[in-house]
């Protein structure tokens with residue numbers, strides 16, 4: 274370890290702010306889940322139970338549909354009206370990642386939050402971090418990019434504006450949220466085994482899902498490379514203690530580089546918090562000397578997310594234009610939707626023609 278006159282790092286840890294944002298976001302997701310449960314109960318009653326408005330925030334859990342809406346927007350210039358909230362949430366997440374790296378994963382994502390809690394528990398249980406050897410880590414990390422490539426190729430190469438519109442207007446896309454809900458509400462034995470296995474593996478290997486399998490994380494990782502704000506290390510004041518690398522949940526060798534350029538860096542700032550020497554690790558825009566302190570980062574990630582979603586809400590584009598009558602009809606045909614791409618195969622209903630022509 275290099276000997277130098279150490280000026281202690283007195284910057285307050287950002288981790289409690291990050292934890293608060295993660296917790297609030299996770300509770301918001303639970304609230305959305307409860308509201309969606311009540312909406313599903315209304316549909317299951319065939320319309321006789323009290324009506325609960327479907328929470329638009331649920332569309333944040335439909336990343337493929339949202340990516341298609343974004344693509345549709347770029348081709349046509351209009352926001353598709355079936356999952357508009359998903360469109361704004363997707364743009365907000367992408368913008369946060371473009372400005373502050375893959376920060377969505379460590380500041381907002383409920384799966385990332387759960388993975389972090391589970392991994393912390395695992396480290397307490399085993400008394401140490403378990404790292405996958407490099408020869409396995411690199412090929413496994415490419416899995417999420419392969420999954421992303423598969424989805425992106427199907428969307429960007431196989432669909433023009435008309436095909437996109439047909440899919441986005443289709444019953445399958447409209448009730449994608451209900452399908453997702455019933456995936457968990459009527460979960461199959463196979464899915465329980467898969468999810469439990471992922472849970473157990475995540476106790477042993479930190480962020481297993483996020484690091485190796487999540488295609489959303491892969492996309493944000495690519496965007497984060499373009500982010501101007503990077504973790505930088507001042508090599509002249511660094512005492513080479515290695516605490517930053519030890520603290521990094523993404524196993525990045527922060528102590529060996531001058532600038533962290535990695536698709537795995539989630540801007541969690543654990544490295545900066547762990548560094549014992551003042552002004553040695555910091556978040557800075559490239560080619561500048563302006564340091565982004567903890568508070569600016571916290572306001573920045575939350576602010577960008579809130580501003581973009583607020584644009585959706587205050588321009589009246591947050592709620593979709595599907596009526597409860599249409600949802601009731603689609604719910605009645607739920608088991609048959611999944612292999613159909615149009616209304617033609619659904620049960621004929623006297624009001625259906627009016628509903629679909631009126632809406633789209």
Ligand code: SF4
Nearest residue numbers: 521538539541542544
């Ligand atoms: S390099 Fe620092 S900010 Fe990036 S993931 Fe590792 S600890 Fe977090």
Ligand code: SF4
Nearest residue numbers: 511512514515517548
């Ligand atoms: S924590 Fe990392 S950057 Fe800070 S002094 Fe130790 S090795 Fe250097």
